[in-house]
Amino acid sequence: xxxxxxxxxxxxxxxxxxxxxxxxxxxxxxxxxxxxxxxxxxxxxxxxxxxxxxxxxxxxxxxxxxxxxxxxxxxxxxxxxxxxxxxxxxxxxxxxxxxxxxxxxxxxxxxxxxxxxxxxxxxxxxxxxxxxxxxxxxxxxxxxxxxxxxxxxxxxxxxxxxxxxxxxxxxxxxxxxxxxxxxxxxxxxxxxxxxxxxxxxxxxxxxxxxxxxxxxxxxxxxxxxxxxxxxxxxxxxxxxxxxxxxxxxxxxxxxxxxxxxxxxxxxxxxxxxxxxxxxxxxxxxxxxxxxxxxxxxxxxxxxxxxxxxxxxxxxxxxxxxxxxxxxxxxxxxxxxxxxxxxxxxxxxxxxxxxxxxxxxxxxxxxxxxxxxxxxxxxxxxxxxxxxxxxxxxxxxxxxxxxxxxxxxxxxxxxxxxxxxxxxxxxxxxxxxxxxxxxxxxxxxxxxxxxxxxxxxxxxxxxx
Numbered sequence: 001x002x003x004x005x006x007x008x009x010x011x012x013x014x015x016x017x018x019x020x021x022x023x024x025x026x027x028x029x030x031x032x033x034x035x036x037x038x039x040x041x042x043x044x045x046x047x048x049x050x051x052x053x054x055x056x057x058x059x060x061x062x063x064x065x066x067x068x069x070x071x072x073x074x075x076x077x078x079x080x081x082x083x084x085x086x087x088x089x090x091x092x093x094x095x096x097x098x099x100x101x102x103x104x105x106x107x108x109x110x111x112x113x114x115x116x117x118x119x120x121x122x123x124x125x126x127x128x129x130x131x132x133x134x135x136x137x138x139x140x141x142x143x144x145x146x147x148x149x150x151x152x153x154x155x156x157x158x159x160x161x162x163x164x165x166x167x168x169x170x171x172x173x174x175x176x177x178x179x180x181x182x183x184x185x186x187x188x189x190x191x192x193x194x195x196x197x198x199x200x201x202x203x204x205x206x207x208x209x210x211x212x213x214x215x216x217x218x219x220x221x222x223x224x225x226x227x228x229x230x231x232x233x234x235x236x237x238x239x240x241x242x243x244x245x246x247x248x249x250x251x252x253x254x255x256x257x258x259x260x261x262x263x264x265x266x267x268x269x270x271x272x273x274x275x276x277x278x279x280x281x282x283x284x285x286x287x288x289x290x291x292x293x294x295x296x297x298x299x300x301x302x303x304x305x306x307x308x309x310x311x312x313x314x315x316x317x318x319x320x321x322x323x324x325x326x327x328x329x330x331x332x333x334x335x336x337x338x339x340x341x342x343x344x345x346x347x348x349x350x351x352x353x354x355x356x357x358x359x360x361x362x363x364x365x366x367x368x369x370x371x372x373x374x375x376x377x378x379x380x381x382x383x384x385x386x387x388x389x390x391x392x393x394x395x396x397x398x399x400x401x402x403x404x405x406x407x408x409x410x411x412x413x414x415x416x417x418x419x420x421x422x423x424x425x426x427x428x429x430x431x432x433x434x435x436x437x438x439x440x441x442x443x444x445x446x447x448x449x450x451x452x453x454x455x456x457x458x459x460x461x462x463x
Contacts, residue, residue: 032155066118089116142323204257214238274379277442279406314369330451338375
């Protein structure tokens with residue numbers, strides 16, 4: 001384990017980080033804030049829950065379609081222009097969602113929101129790399145990960161408060177002032193572009209975007225069982241398209257939508273795997289925890305949301321420590337420790353019953369948040385250790401995609417276990433044990449993450 005002197009965070013990079021945080025708050029909150037309003041939307045729209053669920057599914061699928069375009073668009077038009085386009089689309093989508101007159105319109109406008117968010121998420125790390133020159137990246141990622149760490153926890157809280165006092169339309173109107181502030185700060189985003197990479201790889205897009213949609217759609221349908229046509233067919237088609245995309249990309253001599261050869265670097269593939277398991281453990285648990293509190297312990301929606309707050313506080317407290325440690329000793333052992341803490345702090349829920357003291361569970365959530373806060377910086381920044389600047393957008397897209405798929409896998413696993421398991425507390429125990437096991441697997445695989453000073457094979461650019 002090597003320790004190095006920490007570089008000061010460049011002032012320009014801090015300015016960019018603030019703009020990134022402002023731009024990510026609303027899209028990340030929107031991944032969870034709407035879910036808590038399903039019951040209200042079912043009544044207001046006179047629509048079944050299965051249809052209302054598409055307000056979330058449509059958002060996530062649209063996000064998956066837009067993510068592959070973000071890298072090429074940033075190289076062609078500049079990161080600042082793409083950032084503003086994504087923010088504007090999300091801003092407009094939020095206003096239209098609030099004005100939706102039926103469930104079909106709401107789903108369509110949620111798709112617009114998802115397209116905007118999909119342009120923003122992959123740029124988060126790449127613009128920080130551009131602004132900082134790769135220096136102090138662990139601490140910068142820790143800084144901009146505040147929305148990532150707090151969004152899944154605060155989303156239900158904010159949503160619960162809004163629905164307690166206001167109309168469901170305010171779930172979307174709350175985004176408006178946040179987006180306006182983010183647009184005002186968007187001039188800080190670097191205007192980097194690559195004039196030599198102007199042709200869009202249409203075939204690559206036709207393989208990658210539907211492939212991701214197929215896999216995510218199959219995973220989202222697993223809650224009702226695995227051996228179903230609406231699970232197996234889209235998932236199989238999606239996997240086949242993604243495999244074709246990878247094979248084609250590995251053999252291509254010219255520019256491709258995403259240069260998959262960047263996986264030749266251990267830092268990139270190990271970071272992608274780390275983010276996959278980060279998605280599994282964070283999103284899987286965030287499905288099980290509120291349901292456990294409501295269905296087993298009888299808490300109200302709003303009370304359950306507030307019980308989860310200690311996890312967000314823990315993540316907020318530890319994120320800076322994770323960033324500094326990553327910059328000082330490298331990603332590997334920081335990530336291993338983060339995964340281990342998250343796994344250990346999930347065990348109390350796997351052992352809990354209806355009478356377990358709430359104070360102990362809230363303490364476990366705080367410790368779990370500490371682990372998540374430490375974890376996000378090493379697994380996200382590791383991909384960019386020694387990475388040539390020409391590949392920062394490729395690495396951003398690939399790692400973001402792995403995190404999104406991991407979140408869908410974690411949610412699907414927990415949903416399947418809860419559906420197939422015993423009723424009551426027994427089913428939740430099984431779901432939490434699965435979460436513990438997958439988190440522990442993430443810890444074991446995190447040993448492949450690089451140290452700060454490690455290098456990887458050089459790549460010959462195709463763009």
